[in-house]
Amino acid sequence: MERLSALTHLVSSLEYLVSGDDREPGGLNDWRVSRAHYGDLPGPARKALDLVSSPRGTRVLHGARVAAAVALLAPLPRRGRVGADLVLSVTSMALYPRNRYGTDGSDQVSFLVQSTAALARAAERRPQVVDACLWFAGLQSVLSYATSGWVKVTSENWRSGRALTGVMRTRSYGEPRVWRLLTAYPRAGRVASTAVLALECAFPVVLVARGRTARLMVTAVGGFHLANAGVMGLGRFLTSFGSMHPAVHYVTGPRVRTWADGRVERRHDAFPVVAGGLLAAAWAVGAASRVRQHAIVLRGRGDESELATASGNTLAYRWIEPPGGIQDPAAPVVVLECALNSTAERAEWLVSALAEGHRVVTYQRAGYGRSGYAGPRRFDIDAAARDLAELAAHVADGRPVVLVGHALGGHIAVTAARLLPGTVAGIGLVAPGHPAELRDEGPAQDPDGRRATASLRQTAVSLRLCLGPLLKSPDWLGELPEQVRELADAQYRDPANWSAALREWRGTLTRFSAYEEPLPPTGVPVCLLTCTRELTDAQRDLQDEYARAAPWSVRHELDVHRDSAVTGREPATRIAALLGEFIGALAPGAAVPAAKEQQEGEAADARSLP
Structure with missing residues (x-):
């Protein structure tokens, strides 16, 4: 083990010493760029990294690695081997930040093996420790191949x-x-x-x-x-x-081994027993966490109502009134439709800002949160739109409705609006999904959806296996209001939510891949909010088609990413203000805004948003 791993380190360091294009200015591992990833470290740690990552520092360390590896390939006393193993292990850790890009599984395995060898050599007179090290390396090998497969x-x-x-x-x-x-x-x-x-x-x-x-x-x-x-x-x-x-x-x-000289050695097998016990305990913790998280999801916010739709689904929805109430009984009701793999809690900043002056209804699509899915295995956008239409008609009670949809929710909202003529007064679209976007995004954007499908499936399976505690918390979670973070986190780790997202994604692929016609008329005014960060010209044109399909529209551009438009407080508040202006223009007798002038003025103002 020790010698084969040392040979790997030897080859790795020799490759480094004879080639350096990746570390030149503008290269993949240009330290002037890579060091920015470690800006949060304390000052002494950053200085140490600068020292070992300088051209001279890295050459010295790799030279030391070459010497240590060669020594391990030759006869060397035990203490010398311990020192050489430690040199290879410690320098691997020290050099890892310098080679942020380009390291692979061989580097990680070599570090693991060399560190294990150092521990085994240091405890050579304690056979049970040596056997534990060998069990660790052997089981790691089994785990590596099995996981990969x-x-x-x-x-x-x-x-x-x-x-x-x-x-x-x-x-x-x-x-x-x-x-x-x-x-x-x-x-x-x-x-x-x-x-x-x-x-x-x-x-x-x-x-x-x-x-x-x-x-x-x-x-x-x-x-x-x-x-x-x-x-x-x-x-x-x-x-x-x-x-x-x-x-x-x-x-x-x-x-049990009997050697030629008559010695009898018995292998110590405590490590797999202890490791198995720890894994079982860890799985039990994961199972308990899954039960707890699912209970939080089912508890919800505590003020949800439920609506059984004609499809058999049960929709959990919330009704949020402005603090001072609404004086005009004919004022519209705003109904929010969320994105794929998203819940209303992720849009809490948008909801709370809209609810300062409007009646707002949020809900979870069937399969998410407390909403039950009883439909066929294959998801259908038209069925989701019918659910939304039933909910909107139920909460409207004769009042006009404004549907607000984010990403895929935008397409569902437009589809639902056509089912409610005379009820839906307008539609607000935040970075809406378009049926042709998969076709026009190009090969680099996963046009056939296989990568996204595999990712959703793997996450759903992993969460069902009670591995939720290992799922990294998303960046957007820390941006949400404190009162919804626990619920949003539980929803994020709930396998039912990911299964619903997978079902929706597959149905969306089927719908979008078969789409060839231009969008039919929306029938009602549209407020289009385009998130321009990482937006291609083709995607912008597709989203603009929603505005062109409306009797009249207003368009706004915001320099934010599609996913963070509703999770960040500042962009969500800005979007709520723009939607509020649009809803005001929908009132009977209100002047229809000049779409072109409004678009140009607001776009210039919104581009300054960080």
Whole structure:
């Protein structure tokens, strides 16, 4: 283990010393740029990073790594080996920020193995510690292959063989001759992909049958890494992952060994028992957390009402009145429709700002939060629009309604408005989704939706397996008002919400991919709020089509990202003010705004918004 890992470090440092384009000004690892990622560290830590990340500092450290690796490849006393192992481990940590981009699994495995070897060498006279280190490395090897395989299994690209062909086409890891071969013989690509998935997923069998399968499986994955080294140039993966294979053989071999000199050694197997117990305890904590989070979701805000729709769905909705009430009984009711994989709590800043002067109704689409989904397995936008129309008619009670939709919710709101002629007075659209946007965003934006589908599915499965505590908290959570953060966080970690999002995403793909016609007339005025950050010209034109389909419209541009438009306090408050002006223009007898003049003036003002 120690020598194979040292060989990986040796090759890595030699590669670094003979090539430096990535660290030149403008390169991928230009320290003048990379150091900005560590601006939150204390001053002494930043100075230390600047020292080791300077050209001279990195050369010195890599020179030390070369010397330590060479020493480990030669005969060296135990204390010397401990020191060399520590040099490689400590310098790996020190150099990691310097090589922020370009490090890979081989670097991580080599650090892990070298640190494990250092601990085992230091405790060489305590066999139980050495065996624990070997068990750790062996189980880490099993976990690495199994995780890689099962993650690939969830990807339709890997199951179909397209992923392997795609990798062979890349500049970084591709091989033109292999790519042409796989393109000419796609069945061969599917067979090769299936073999990789089967090998990685089945690797844990080394732990059963008393290790009789270990030699076969280790030989197979060794051949796999050898092929990757020749085809993809991943030479260091062969030695880095191979450095864990001796530990696999050791922990799957006989527990009692009798040596030629008559010595009898018994392996200490406490580590897997302790590790299994800790994993079981961690899973129990995750299960308890899932139960608690789901209870928070079902409790909701405490003031929800419910509406059973004709589809069989149950919609949980809230009615928010202005602090001083509404004097005009004919004033419109504002109904909010949220984005995909979103709940009303994420738009709390927008809701609270709108509710200062308007009646506002928020709800969770069927399947989210407290709203139950009883429809068919496949989601349909028209069915969601009918649910919204029923809710709007229910809360309107003869009053006009203004529908406000964000992202996908914008398209649902427009569709629902056509079902309520005479009830919907206007529509507010915040960065609305357009049926043609997947077609026009280009290959780099996941036009077929496979990456997004895989991500939603993997997250839903992970949360069902009680891994919610491992899910990183999103940045937008900290921007929300304090009173909704706990509920929003629980919704974010609820597998039912992600399953609903996956169902909606698949239905949206089906609807949008089949769309060819221009948008039909909205029938009512539209207030279009375009979020211009990272917006392409093609996307802007598609969103403008909603305004062109309206009898009259007002358009505003805000320099914010589509996702953060409703979660940030400042943009949400600004959007609420613009929607308030639009709602005022909908009143009987109010002057219809000059759309072009309003658009130009507000756009110039809104572009200054951070």
